[in-house]
Amino acid sequence: MESPQATLLAHAPGPDALPMDRARRLLRNVYGYSGFRAGQEAVVQTAFEGRDALVLMPTGGGKSLCYQLPAIAAEGVGIVVSPLIALMQDQVSALRQLGVKAAFLNSTLDYWEQQEIHAALGQDQLDLVYLAPERLLQAETLEFLRTVKVALIAIDEAHCVSQWGHDFRQDYLGLNVLAEAFPGIPRMALTATADERTRAEIVARLALRRPAAFIHGFDRPNIRYTVQAKNRAGGQLAGFLEDHRGEAGIVYCLSRRKVESTAEALREAGHDALPYHAGLPGHVRAANQARFLREDGVVVVATIAFGMGIDKPDVRFVAHVDLPKSIEAYYQETGRAGRDGAAAEAWMIYGLQDVVRLRQMLDESEAGEDQKRIERAKLDKLLAWCEVTACRRAALLAHFGEDYPTPCGNCDICLNPPRTWDGTVAAQKLLSCIVRTDQRFGAAHVIDVLRGKETAKIEQHRHAALSTYGIGEDLTDGQWRSVLRQLLVQGYVRSDAHRYGALVLEPAARPLLRGEVTLELREEVRTPKPERARKARPGDAEVAASDQPLWEAMRALRKQLADAAGLPPYVVFHDATLKALIQAKPKTHAEMLALHGVGKAKLERYGDAFLALLANTEASTPDQS
Numbered sequence: 001m002e003s004p005q006a007t008l009l010a011h012a013p014g015p016d017a018l019p020m021d022r023a024r025r026l027l028r029n030v031y032g033y034s035g036f037r038a039g040q041e042a043v044v045q046t047a048f049e050g051r052d053a054l055v056l057m058p059t060g061g062g063k064s065l066c067y068q069l070p071a072i073a074a075e076g077v078g079i080v081v082s083p084l085i086a087l088m089q090d091q092v093s094a095l096r097q098l099g100v101k102a103a104f105l106n107s108t109l110d111y112w113e114q115q116e117i118h119a120a121l122g123q124d125q126l127d128l129v130y131l132a133p134e135r136l137l138q139a140e141t142l143e144f145l146r147t148v149k150v151a152l153i154a155i156d157e158a159h160c161v162s163q164w165g166h167d168f169r170q171d172y173l174g175l176n177v178l179a180e181a182f183p184g185i186p187r188m189a190l191t192a193t194a195d196e197r198t199r200a201e202i203v204a205r206l207a208l209r210r211p212a213a214f215i216h217g218f219d220r221p222n223i224r225y226t227v228q229a230k231n232r233a234g235g236q237l238a239g240f241l242e243d244h245r246g247e248a249g250i251v252y253c254l255s256r257r258k259v260e261s262t263a264e265a266l267r268e269a270g271h272d273a274l275p276y277h278a279g280l281p282g283h284v285r286a287a288n289q290a291r292f293l294r295e296d297g298v299v300v301v302a303t304i305a306f307g308m309g310i311d312k313p314d315v316r317f318v319a320h321v322d323l324p325k326s327i328e329a330y331y332q333e334t335g336r337a338g339r340d341g342a343a344a345e346a347w348m349i350y351g352l353q354d355v356v357r358l359r360q361m362l363d364e365s366e367a368g369e370d371q372k373r374i375e376r377a378k379l380d381k382l383l384a385w386c387e388v389t390a391c392r393r394a395a396l397l398a399h400f401g402e403d404y405p406t407p408c409g410n411c412d413i414c415l416n417p418p419r420t421w422d423g424t425v426a427a428q429k430l431l432s433c434i435v436r437t438d439q440r441f442g443a444a445h446v447i448d449v450l451r452g453k454e455t456a457k458i459e460q461h462r463h464a465a466l467s468t469y470g471i472g473e474d475l476t477d478g479q480w481r482s483v484l485r486q487l488l489v490q491g492y493v494r495s496d497a498h499r500y501g502a503l504v505l506e507p508a509a510r511p512l513l514r515g516e517v518t519l520e521l522r523e524e525v526r527t528p529k530p531e532r533a534r535k536a537r538p539g540d541a542e543v544a545a546s547d548q549p550l551w552e553a554m555r556a557l558r559k560q561l562a563d564a565a566g567l568p569p570y571v572v573f574h575d576a577t578l579k580a581l582i583q584a585k586p587k588t589h590a591e592m593l594a595l596h597g598v599g600k601a602k603l604e605r606y607g608d609a610f611l612a613l614l615a616n617t618e619a620s621t622p623d624q625s
Contacts, residue, residue: 019073020045020048023048026069028599029599030099030599031065031098031597031599032595032596032598032599034596037061039216040065040066040069043188043214046212047066047070047152047186047188048073050186051211052187052209053187053208053213054158054189054208054213055189055190056192056193056199057190057192058216058220058335059335060335060339063191064156066188067152067154067188068128070151071128071154074152075124077124077150078129079131079150079152080131080153080154080156081132081136081154081175083132083160083169085104085106085132087156088131088132089104090293090311093571097565097571097601097602098601101125102127103120103129103130104130105129105131106130106132106135107135121145122147133174133175136175136178137175146181150185152186152188153182153186154188154190155175155187156190158191158194158202158206159328163371163374167329167332172205176206176207178206179209187208189206189208193328195400195401217397218331218396218397219397219404220334221408222343223335223338223344224345224346224410224411225334226345226346226348226412227349227350227386227392228349229349229524230354231351237251237319237349238265238266240317240319240347244345245297246296247297247317248292248296248312248314248315249299249337250300250306251299251320252302252303252304252319252320252321252333253301253302253303253321259275259277260277271299273298273299273300274288274291274300276301278303288300289306292312293568294568294569304324304329304333307332307336310336311568312570313339313340313570313574313575314342314570316342316345317345318334319348320350323348323354323358323386325378325379326375326378326382327378327381328378330348330382331396340574340575340576352485355489356443356495356501359494362375362376381399383489385399386489387490389413389417391407391408391411391413391414392412393406394406394407419522420522421523422518422519423486423519423521424512426483427487427492427512427519429468429471431513432467433446433449433450434446434493434503434504434505436468437461437463439502439503439505442501443481443503445458449463449469450469450470450472450475451470451475451477452469452473482522484503486522487509491506492506492509493505542579543579549617550614550617551578551579551582553613557609557613558572573598574597576596577595577596577597580596581595581610581614585618586611586614587614587615589607592607
């Protein structure tokens with residue numbers, strides 16, 4: 001069998017066409033980029049050397065190019081393992097716009113379409129082919145691909161292989177067979193989210209052989225992180241979205257019913273909001289996703305069923321009105337904001353009920369005890385992060401093993417440092433009340449007893465006679481919920497799912513009750529609205545006032561061309577390319593080809609239309625001389 005390196009060198013005859021020289025020319029001519037982004041060049045070089053690689057780059061960091069470029073440069077095809085049909089279809093559409101010979105094999109194709117792709121593969125007519133893991137692992141698929149010249153294998157969203165990851169997929173577990181099925185072919189595992197333990201599991205489960213590891217910074221400096229205590233979720237979300245009217249964003253909810261009700265409430269408030277969850281008919285989900293990708297200012301309200309592989313660059317916010325299940329899930333979901341590098345926000349609210357509900361869901365799940373232990377550990381780390389009192393960005397990055405010099409100046413903690421108070425006595429009162437009520441009741445009743453309320457349940461159980469009845473009148477219901485939430489997060493108390501959410505003391509509570517330890521708690525205050533870094537769309541703010549009409553005309557032309565091709569507008573040109581066109585105002589194809597994001601295929605498809613627009617604009621502009 002021909003070596004992988006020989007395969008990758010096959011399109012590079014002559015001493016001046018070394019692999020990386022060819023890659024740089026393709027980078028310019030195909031993608032329209034004058035140079036690699038941070039970290040990409042080393043990964044591409046590793047593929048040329050025929051080595052396996054583990055690649056971690058933040059969302060929007062350019063992971064796809066790391067495997068696409070060497071596959072295009074190679075003789076043979078790059079096989080890409082992708083977990084979602086919609087994701088592989090979007091990526092193939094974008095590649096074809098660049099003039100790349102790409103295809104996908106999945107259940108949306110009929111028999112004859114699949115046969116055409118098989119024929120193209122057999123004749124070495126494709127640069128890249130995308131498959132879901134379950135399709136790739138079918139015996140007939142593996143047998144056929146063994147007859148094809150394969151340049152490299154990329155396993156996208158590689159965290160799906162790990163049970164320590166946040167999006168475990170059973171089908172990924174079989175991908176270790178690729179090491180034996182394609183000996184000597186370089187394999188590249190890529191993800192945006194994996195802590196040290198998940199990385200080790202990716203390497204082991206995929207049987208990567210002495211992989212080169214590329215771990216690039218997890219920091220997304222353009223994203224502002226904010227976490228607030230939940231008190232009136234609907235009103236809080238409405239207030240947050242007032243500053244984001246007309247902008248694209250994603251709102252995540254835990255349940256399908258909440259997705260529906262939240263989307264309806266946002267529509268009534270004047271937002272262009274659409275629901276997305278697994279319970280909707282497939283054609284409705286597809287239509288809602290298409291509108292989000294192709295139109296400006298659409299807000300999708302979704303469960304975690306939405307988002308993986310969404311390449312829309314101008315998502316200005318991701319809001320969570322319920323807790324995600326782990327820091328990894330949170331990072332992945334919030335990473336869908338601000339892929340264009342402009343200012344974006346990750347906003348989340350959570351409260352006592354979220355903590356109780358998620359822990360109950362874990363306890364009641366049918367997962368084995370080992371998996372439950374894994375999930376509890378991930379949830380506990382997320383809860384601890386929610387309650388930090390120092391720079392939130394630094395704490396987030398520390399979870400992934402990255403040091404960050406604080407303060408970041410762009411998170412809620414840095415912008416509005418929280419106050420703390422000595423909550424030892426309050427905690428002792430609450431713990432004592434849980435004990436006095438025989439650890440048989442949930443949060444609402446325990447707080448009612450502390451506050452000295454007169455309720456039917458208190459009368460029924462004669463809890464007004466308890467020594468803890470009314471000893472907590474000095475704090476409000478909300479303040480007691482805050483105390484209890486922090487005790488739950490810090491492991492002093494748990495909610496027993498098998499006893500209808502009854503509060504039960506953990507061993508750590510005993511030293512606290514005896515006064516052997518003290519407890520600092522966060523003070524719940526109304527978070528002031530921070531000054532926004534921008535009032536207009538980020539793209540608008542970077543365009544001179546005199547060029548605003550041209551900017552809007554360019555965006556309208558892009559939308560027209562995209563609609564005609566059935567594509568999202570950003571696949572035609574990103575905002576950065578439109579701004580480069582406005583600044584340079586090219587008059588010829590050669591001048592336009594020199595701009596960021598303009599490759600030869602896009603120049604051929606769209607160059608004349610944009611050059612004509614620029615010429616007409618210049619002709620209609622009065623001479624100021």
